[in-house]
Amino acid sequence: MSEQQRLQVGDQAPEFSLPDADGKTVSLADYRGRSVVVYFYPAASTPGCTKEACDFRDNLAVLGDAGFDVLGVSPDSPEKLAKFRDAEGLTFPLLSDADKSVMTAWGAFGEKQNYGKTVQGVIRSTFVVDEDGKIAKALYNVKATGHVERLRKDLGV
Template sequence: MPASTTPLRLSPGDVAPDFSLPNSKGGTTALADLRGRKTVLYFYPQADTPACTQQACDFRDSLASLGAAGYAVVGISPDPAAAIVKFAGEQELNFPLLADEGHHVAEAYGTWGEKKNYGRTYEGLIRSTFVLDEEGRIALAQYNVRAKGHVAKLRRDLGLV
């Protein structure tokens, strides 16, 4: 039987995999930096594409209400650091983006795996969102999310409507 390329999935209650990655502000962000606050950690395939731009701008436009409810927002993509810096500046994003260029963090979160698009099968980032609690545990795990309407759905799922 061939080896499966389906990644392991995280579930509520799991400890969030540790990371330290370059951020869009020129520094680094580590999981430890997020402790003490609920965090929406979302993985997106590529900066400056239509779907990823829509999703990032939806988070940007909802950041005040998410923040008022106690949530920080962090985006992660396999883009190089220069690409996320440019993307964050062009879209005036008010939350950090992290560069996971080797997709090691994406693999640890189960967001790197087989994808199908227009009849083609390939390895890539699976758009996914996690809510981490104050101690760094997974409170909510959503895989294969759609960019359009995702933030509104997440807000409903969190009871923030």
């Protein structure tokens, strides 16, 4: 099996329009003119994904003050995302990519190692998209814990 496509710094970010936790469509194009952190995670309400989402929530003001919006994307249904958002007090959009087409286009779905086995699944990944819609950072196989802190250091915020 071939290595899945991975985005590189300078690539045009693949466009998307996905439903949020309330079923409203959110598009990457809505953020043109601002920098946006787009992160992909496997499943709402699981320990690692909850830790990562809460870290983004707790750093949202600092990221926002530095000009970065945040979008979280998972294959969960909008209903599950709404429960996750409400349970954890998340204040940034959570988007549903049920068919995983956006994740695939971004290189965030495919072969990965899970407990020593090669499986197909969501590859925990984070991207920074600049004001012009280009990839400024592409981070694959990130760890949930401590990731947001490292991202802030990388971004100088």
